[in-house]
Amino acid sequence: MALVQAGVVVLDxxxxxxxxxxxxxxxxxxxxxxxxxxxxxKGAADTRMAFRRDVNATPPSWPRPEHSLQVHLDFLVEDLDEAERKVVGLGGRPVDIKEPAGPFEERGYADPAGHSFTLRRVRPTAPKQG
Structure with a gap:
């Protein structure tokens, strides 16, 4: 067993x-x-997150420079459009990150408290047929 193990991602x-x-x-x-x-x-594959009360919490303004990026989460999805509808329906908002395209399709968002996260499309495991 490792001396130190990953625990829980905690957002203030x-x-x-x-x-x-x-x-x-x-x-x-x-x-x-x-x-x-x-x-x-606790979500799939025992992914754990916690949310801690901090009445003085200042939401990050990323990608604007006023406040530094305090944390960034990446979530894997199969359908970016469907996942975006869910995020927005739950109170999240799209964030224009204006970064050059990389090898993955991804979109940036902020949760209702202002923490940033990315939805990244999972690459298909096999080439399309037909």
């Missing part, structure tokens, strides 16, 4: 219950632990 925010609900729906996750100042969820 003013309203952990609301942010947990956003990611719980987005990731089809379940709530695993709740206290007055923290909510934790």
């Amino acid at each position: 925010c003013a309203e952990p219950e609301k942010l947990a609900a956003f990611y719980k729906e987005l990731l089809d996750a379940e709530e695993t632990d709740t206290s007055a100042n923290r909510v934790e969820i």
Whole structure:
């Protein structure tokens, strides 16, 4: 067993219950632990996230330079358009990152508390037939 193991990604925010609900729906996750100042969820493949109350939390303004990028999450999806509709329907918003295209199709977003994340299309494992 490794001396140090990856634990939980924790996002600071003013309203952990609301942010947990956003990611719980987005990731089809379940709530695993709740206290007055923290909510934790677990999704597929035991992916865990927690949301900690910080009444002074300042949302990052990325890609604008006013506040540095505090955290960035990448999520893999098969259908970018369908995933985008879900993000926006849950209260997230698209972020124009204006970066050159890379080897992956991806789109940037902000969650309802302002944390940035990317939806990245999973590459098909086999070439298209026909």
